[in-house]
Amino acid sequence: MISSEGLTVEFDDLTALRDLSLEVDDGGFVTVIGPSGCGKTTLLRTLGGLEEPTEGSVSVGGASPAAARRDGRVGFVFQDHALLPWKTALENVTFLRRMAGKPADETGAREVLATVGLEKFVDARPATLSGGMKQRVAIARAIHLGADVLLMDEPFGELDELTREEMSVEICRIWRNYRKTVVFVTHSIPEAVLLGDRCLGLHGPPAEIAWERSIDLPRPRDRGVFESAAFQEQVAAVRRLFHGER
Ligand SMILES: Nc1ncnc2c1ncn2[C@@H]1O[C@H](COP(=O)(O)OP(=O)(O)O)[C@@H](O)[C@H]1O
Ligand SMILES: [Mg+2]
Structure with missing residues (x-):
C-alpha cells in the first residue's frame, strides 16, 4: 500500500x-x-x-x-521514456534490474518484452523504435525490475x-x-x-x-x-x- x-x-x-x-x-x-x-x-x-x-x-x-x-x-514510467540510446531494448530492460542489485534474469526480460508485444524487437535500439514501442520498453523495464x-x-x-x-x-x-x-x-x-x-x-x-x-x-x-x-x-x-x- x-x-x-x-x-x-x-x-x-x-x-x-x-x-x-x-x-x-x-x-x-x-x-x-x-x-x-x-x-x-x-x-x-x-x-x-x-x-x-x-x-x-x-x-x-x-x-x-x-x-x-x-x-x-518502485518503478517509474515517464512521458519521456528515458531509455539509454546505446543499449538494445533487452539491455535497457535488464540494466535497471541489475542496478537495483537483483539477480539477472534474461529469460524473464524476454518474456516481459513479449508480453508488451516486442518479442521481435529485443535487439533493436531505441532510435529505431516508434514512440509507442519505446514506451512499451519503458513499461517492460519497470515490470522486469520487479517493482x-x-x-x-x-x-x-x-x-x-x-x-x-x-x-x-x-x-x-x-x-x-x-x-x-x-x-x-x-x-x-x-x-x-x-x-x-x-x-x-x-x-x-x-x-x-x-x-x-x-x-x-x-x-x-x-x-x-x-x-x-x-x-x-x-x-x-x-x-x-x-x-x-x-
Ligand atoms: N524542482 C523544482 N523547483 C522549483 N519549482 C518547481 C520544481 N519542480 C516543480 N516546480 C514547480 O512546481 C509546480 C508544480 O509542478 P509540477 O509538479 O511539475 O506540475 P504538473 O506535473 O502538474 O504540471 C510548478 O509551478 C513548477 O514550476
Ligand atoms: Mg507533470
Missing part, C-alpha cells in the same frame, strides 16, 4: 503540494488528473522518493519511498491519439496480469476513466485534492469499453467534476 499523510512540498518560493493525504491499496489503480503546473509530477516524485517532503510522510509498503526505490520496489508499485507520469502524452488508446488498453491488460499498484497521471479524461478504479482531480499549485470519484466500470476493460454507454457516462461525470460542476 502507498500511504501519504499531510504531504507538503515547498520549493524556493513556491509551495507545490500542501497537506496532501492519499492512500492506494495494494493492486489498486488510481488515476490523477489536473491542469498543467498544478503539482502532479511533484506528487509522483514525492511518492517515489525523488523529492523530499517539507512536511508529512509517505510510506510505500511500510518502508520509506527512498528505501523502496533502492530495493527496486510492485508503478508511478506513471503522462506516459502516453507524446503519442498520437490512436497509439495512445491502444497503449491504455494494453496497460489494462498488463495490470490484470501483473497486479501492480499504480498511480497514473494523465491529462486525458477518457484515459483516466478507462484505467482507474479511482480518479483524483488535483488543483493547484499548491496541489490539493479537489475531487475524487470511483470508476464503477466492469473489468476486464478492453477496446469495446470505449463504445459503451456506461463508459461515456463516467467520462461525462468526470468532465463535470473537472470543470467544477457537480
Whole structure:
C-alpha cells in the first residue's frame, strides 16, 4: 500500500503540494488528473522518493519511498521514456534490474518484452523504435525490475491519439496480469476513466485534492469499453467534476 499523510512540498518560493493525504491499496489503480503546473509530477516524485517532503510522510509498503526505490520496489514510467540510446531494448530492460542489485534474469526480460508485444524487437535500439514501442520498453523495464508499485507520469502524452488508446488498453491488460499498484497521471479524461478504479482531480499549485470519484466500470476493460454507454457516462461525470460542476 502507498500511504501519504499531510504531504507538503515547498520549493524556493513556491509551495507545490500542501497537506496532501492519499492512500492506494495494494493492486489498486488510481488515476490523477489536473491542469498543467498544478503539482502532479511533484506528487509522483514525492511518492517515489525523488523529492523530499517539507512536511508529512509517505510510506510505500511500510518502508520509506527512498528505501523502496533502492530495493527496486518502485518503478517509474515517464512521458519521456528515458531509455539509454546505446543499449538494445533487452539491455535497457535488464540494466535497471541489475542496478537495483537483483539477480539477472534474461529469460524473464524476454518474456516481459513479449508480453508488451516486442518479442521481435529485443535487439533493436531505441532510435529505431516508434514512440509507442519505446514506451512499451519503458513499461517492460519497470515490470522486469520487479517493482510492485508503478508511478506513471503522462506516459502516453507524446503519442498520437490512436497509439495512445491502444497503449491504455494494453496497460489494462498488463495490470490484470501483473497486479501492480499504480498511480497514473494523465491529462486525458477518457484515459483516466478507462484505467482507474479511482480518479483524483488535483488543483493547484499548491496541489490539493479537489475531487475524487470511483470508476464503477466492469473489468476486464478492453477496446469495446470505449463504445459503451456506461463508459461515456463516467467520462461525462468526470468532465463535470473537472470543470467544477457537480
Ligand atoms: N524542482 C523544482 N523547483 C522549483 N519549482 C518547481 C520544481 N519542480 C516543480 N516546480 C514547480 O512546481 C509546480 C508544480 O509542478 P509540477 O509538479 O511539475 O506540475 P504538473 O506535473 O502538474 O504540471 C510548478 O509551478 C513548477 O514550476
Ligand atoms: Mg507533470
